[in-house]
Amino acid sequence: MRILLEELSRETSPPRQWIGSEAWVSDPDMSSFTFCAGAVGFGIQKSVIPGLRNFLLDLSPSKVTASPILTEFWESAFNCRLEKSAATDKKVCDGTEDIKKLQNPYTDTSQLRITNMVYKAVYAIAHAIHNAVCQETNSTTQCDRISSIEPKQVLNHLKKVNFSQNGYPVSFDANGDPVATYELVNWQKSESGSIVFVTVGQYDASLPLGQEFHINRNITWVEGRTQVPVSVCTDSCPKGTHKVLQKGKPICCYDCVPCPEGEISNATDSTDCFPCPNEFWPNAEKDTCVPKPVEFLSFSEILGVILATFSVGGACLAIITATIFFQHRTSPIVRANNSELSFLLLFSLTLCFLCSLTFIGAPSEWSCMLRHTAFGITFVLCISCVLGKTMVVLMAFKATLPGSNIMKLFGPLQQRMTVILFTFIQVLICSVWLIFSPPFPMKNFTIYKERIILECSLGSAIGFWAVLGYIGLLAVFCFVLAVLARKLPDNFNEAKFITFSMLIFCAVWITFIPAYVSSPGKFTVAVEIFAILASSFGLILCIFVPKCFIILFKPEKNTKKHLMNKNQP
Structure with a gap:
């Protein structure tokens, strides 16, 4: 997706309304493509993990040098090299680097989505292990820290876990799936012109039928519009007409042709018309069949x-x-x-x-x-x-x-x-x-x-x-x-x-x-x-x-x- 958006950003293209999947619509790295403003899509719920930001910012040079991953991150973020690093084309870090002043995805903990899923998954495993080795009594908990645990035991207890972590309930259904909860994410431009991810709605499969999805604030569409964009080059065909595709154009481009004589269409954007029964005839709008008038020579006319x-x-x-x-x-x-x-x-x-x-x-x-x-x-x-x-x-x-006798x-x-x-x-x-x-x-x-x-x-x-x-x-x-x-x-x-x-x-x-x-x-x-x-x-x-x-x-x-x-x- 990044490659596609990079190619599209090279030349000016007509405005498009982007509908994003979870894989990229909530990825902070994609927010640099400002021409996608107005994009909308479902994403995993975001969360703030308590203590995570402080933990991430608590990095001393000694902790950094002890980890090859953190060393690579540090040198990439501050464009310098640590003394033990083999890099020669960068200046040596002088100790004035302050990670708290750094603005990048590492320090931004406001859009923790996949991270929160991992966070809850770890706690789910922990609860499963805890339930496997510990026995709850009236007021005490007895845990056997020495016994070995089989993976099958963890799996059995994992199916039964039911807890709330950081305000989010965690449980699994009979198929092993968690309750489907998503956010409707909308890319909106801030006053500075940058893209911000705004949650405009939620989907929660645990709610009653018909109440699972709702939008709680206005969506900003392509080019900053507040009206839902039309995804076709032709307005919907009303009842009484049917769609005829325009030659050489996409399938969303069509003409609305009135139904032929004796036929109706009772739905918008109908692809075809169908004839009325023998004793019925279309009304003036050609959207329903009405009984034909019966005509004969009557005493009333x-x-x-x-x-x-x-x-x-x-x-x-x-x-x-x-x-x-x-x-x-x-x-x-x-x-x-x-x-x-x-x-x-x-x-x-x-x-x-x-x-x-x-x-x-x-x-x-x-x-x-x-x-x-x-x-x-x-x-x-x-x-x-x-x-x-x-x-x-x-x-x-x-x-x-004379002599006629015919009348007789x-x-x-x-x-x-x-x-x-x-x-x-x-x-x-x-x-x-x-x-x-x-x-x-x-x-x-x-x-x-x-x-x-x-x-x-x-x-x-x-x-x-x-x-x-x-x-x-x-x-x-x-x-x-x-x-x-x-x-x-x-x-x-x-x-x-x-x-x-x-x-x-x-x-x-x-x-x-x-x-x-x-x-x-x-x-x-x-x-x-x-x-x-x-x-x-x-x-x-x-x-x-x-x-x-x-x-x-x-x-x-x-x-x-x-x-x-x-x-x-």
């Missing part, structure tokens, strides 16, 4: 309220229309347009409006199965009624031709059977769908990473598109028949209004398919509800509103004569 309002409003409109038709059921306009199918159509339209409510709210196992099957069956019932009305218009015109083949019973047959086919499709692969609620984690979409899985996509395809097939068939019957020469030809309603219906559901596939999350449900409401409103507005207008505001046209008049070409 504006979009859900608007759609629910239109749904209930449409159902009320259908009921009001049915009420008007019932009150005027004997009027020519109601009787001329197949009142039985009209009431059934209004009933099915009411169900169509109300079935859109099943799409709003948190999906459950029953609601998922109900929403698609109820929608499919009610719409087929609705289209079947429209189809029946269209076929009645065509058959009625054919019946007016398509009377009220056949009309009912047609509606039941078409609806039964849809019921059969839905039943197969529900039996083999029914819709079920699921949590969608793929559309949005930061939230969960609660939606209904179709179960079998084939079943869903089969239901839609069957509705579309009936709608196209009904549209074709309505187009064929639109120019029949009646003053009030219902086929014209059916044509417009089917045109709206087909346009809505053709645009529904790409919108349904591309809409994310809860907007998929909103698109489906919109298609249901738009097509239902198209049917009721095109087929029934003109009739209600005539019934309520144009009663003069609600006559058999007016209805039977032929349009002029």
Whole structure:
């Protein structure tokens, strides 16, 4: 260590905070390296041994010359030679040398650390020998000074010694170790600029847990600072970030990089981030995982309220229309347009409006199965009624031709059977769908990473598109028949209004398919509800509103004569 510090002292180097081991941090000889001021480290406890300084200073020339070691020390300290010495390059000591005025490690007994350990070790051996040869009685001690002592005996008694010497207790544990006691030594500069060793704390392993170590005064760090120096070239990385080492620099130099999306770090100076569980997402600080919000089209949000309002409003409109038709059921306009199918159509339209409510709210196992099957069956019932009305218009015109007997083949019973047959086919499709692969609620984690979409899985996509395809097939068939019957020469030809309603219906559901596939999350449900409401409103507005207008505001046209008049070409 001395060689290292000597090399460092040759050239000016950046200030460093030195952490010293006991071997050098408390060595007085090392205090000459003043650039290490602020060094801190643990050292063996220092002690003042009573009488030692006086003993060391009580050196007469005769005692010195009698010992080769003391002779060498004397000549080195005073740079002279004693008469009996063989040294020739030094002046002869003249007797004026005063060891009491000498300032060197020999006369400095304020930092006796290793020396005190030797001092206590000698006393420990003495106590062990004393206990081996002496027997303590009530008031006297009997010692056998003649008997020989085996080393093993000394060792056995040494393990048991327990005394206090110079204020320091001495004992050994089961492993033969003394109680660990150390001082926290700090190199501080005095007013004169020299280094002094200051004890700033203690460690005592005999104290209770958590109280073994304490600092009792301020530590002076590198360059005289009182704040603890930072040992890295980068501040600690906060939670939510992780350390990335800077290329070509020491490992204490790094960048604090925010955790990537979906990952957190909940400790400072984290070396890595870890992902949150599937149903959790990092908070804004990215230091903890919080549950992802669950999203679905609910009755409490504006979009859900608007759609629910239109749904209930449409159902009320259908009921009001049915009420008007019932009150005027004997009027020519109601009787001329197949009142039985009209009431059934209004009933099915009411169900169509109300079935859109099943799409709003948190999906459950029953609601998922109900929403698609109820929608499919009610719409087929609705289209079947429209189809029946269209076929009645065509058959009625054919019946007016000479020799035609077609209305007998398509009377009220056949009309009912047609509606039941078409609806039964849809019921059969839905039943197969529900039996083999029914819709079920699921949590969608793929559309949005930061939230969960609660939606209904179709179960079998084939079943869903089969239901839609069957509705579309009936709608196209009904549209074709309505187009064929639109120019029949009646003053009030219902086929014209059916044509417009089917045109709206087909346009809505053709645009529904790409919108349904591309809409994310809860907007998929909103698109489906919109298609249901738009097509239902198209049917009721095109087929029934003109009739209600005539019934309520144009009663003069609600006559058999007016209805039977032929349009002029």
